[in-house]
Amino acid sequence: MTQSLLEKAQDDGLATHVVQADFTRALMDAGQQVPAGLVDQNGVAAGRRFDVYRNNVAVSLTEAMHSAFPVVAKLLGKENMDGLAGLFLRAHPPTTPLMMFYGAEFPAFLKGIAQLNHLGYLGDVARLELALRHAYHAADATPIAAEALGALPTDALLAATVTLAPAVQLLRSSWPVHAIWRFNTDDGAAKPLGEAQAVLITRPEFDPIPQVLSPAEAEWIQALIEGLSIGEALERAGAIEADFDLGNPLTLLLQGGALTGLNQKG
Structure with missing residues (x-):
């Protein structure tokens, strides 16, 4: 219409x-x-x-x-x-x-x-489907190269904030929402277990990709979405998981074309 x-x-x-x-x-x-x-x-x-x-x-x-x-x-x-x-x-x-x-x-x-x-999970399954649709129709954005992160000294990198692509979506649920969605869309997918799941959605090319995050990984990305610096986001994630390693969520963001800007203070 x-x-x-x-x-x-x-x-x-x-x-x-x-x-x-x-x-x-x-x-x-x-x-x-x-x-x-x-x-x-x-x-x-x-x-x-x-x-x-x-x-x-x-x-x-x-x-x-x-x-x-x-x-x-x-x-x-x-x-x-x-x-x-x-x-x-x-x-x-x-x-x-x-x-x-x-x-x-x-x-x-x-x-x-x-x-x-x-x-009770139906609402969150609908949230996931809605987030996938929003990601699919989101505006295009040019991602930064991974080298842009490596070129900064550690202190400068931790103090920097990031700009995320419009397609990026983060969903946190008390239900195994990704597993339920996958079980009903992919033949041979494992039966959902009764555990909470957080889902990151990126769109590296044409179709959105939903991927499961740990609670600490989800907290780190949520902090970035809120505009906190990489270091501040690390502190938030570390409060959930003492030995938190940002390697996996950072890789997911880079591979998903989700980082479109690196903003340094000053």
């Missing part, structure tokens, strides 16, 4: 004399009456034509939710996902023409459904 729902309806031949809020409310909920003042190009009350249009919009948005959250849809089953998508689109109709980002509220929405309390 590249327009508001109201503008799209007008282009499709429904002349409207209603406000956007009333139109959207009726469009998202089949139980609502056709808005007063909604007519076709001949000036006749929209009636049946609006019902057909409303159904087409609901079907399109439901399909968009299946495409955006395929693992959640697989875990729930088609019928349950269809039902939840219907509830969601009524509560959260599109507010942006960029449908690639539709569903941003879905993780929190899932966590608020009491009937899904026994599937």
Whole structure:
């Protein structure tokens, strides 16, 4: 969708004399009456034509939710996902023409459904799928070379901050969210174990890559995201793991093209 729902309806031949809020409310909920003042190009009350249009919009948005959250849809089953998508689109109709980002509220929405309390991981699986989608559509950025880090004296390197690529995403969950996602996307993947996982998402080329981090590695990267220096981030990670080695997370960032700037003080 590249327009508001109201503008799209007008282009499709429904002349409207209603406000956007009333139109959207009726469009998202089949139980609502056709808005007063909604007519076709001949000036006749929209009636049946609006019902057909409303159904087409609901079907399109439901399909968009299946495409955006395929693992959640697989875990729930088609019928349950269809039902939840219907509830969601009524509560959260599109507010942006960029449908690639539709569903941003879905993780929190899932966590608020009491009937899904026994599937507590669903919200975080949705968060992971949303983060992967954001990473995929993020702007391109030119990564720095690894040599830029090695060229600095240790003190200067520890005092420096970094700029991260727009595609970088960090997700921390109390569930084995990466293992659940992988088990439902990769044939032969190991069955998830009941452990918390943190996931780093980078996009070195065209497709995002999710990788599991240790708690200390996740803390180090989170500190970098917050704008702390490399040394300050090390202190945060060291509070979790006394002998923390930044070798692995730094390698993941470099290999993932995630570091786009090295900012020295002074």
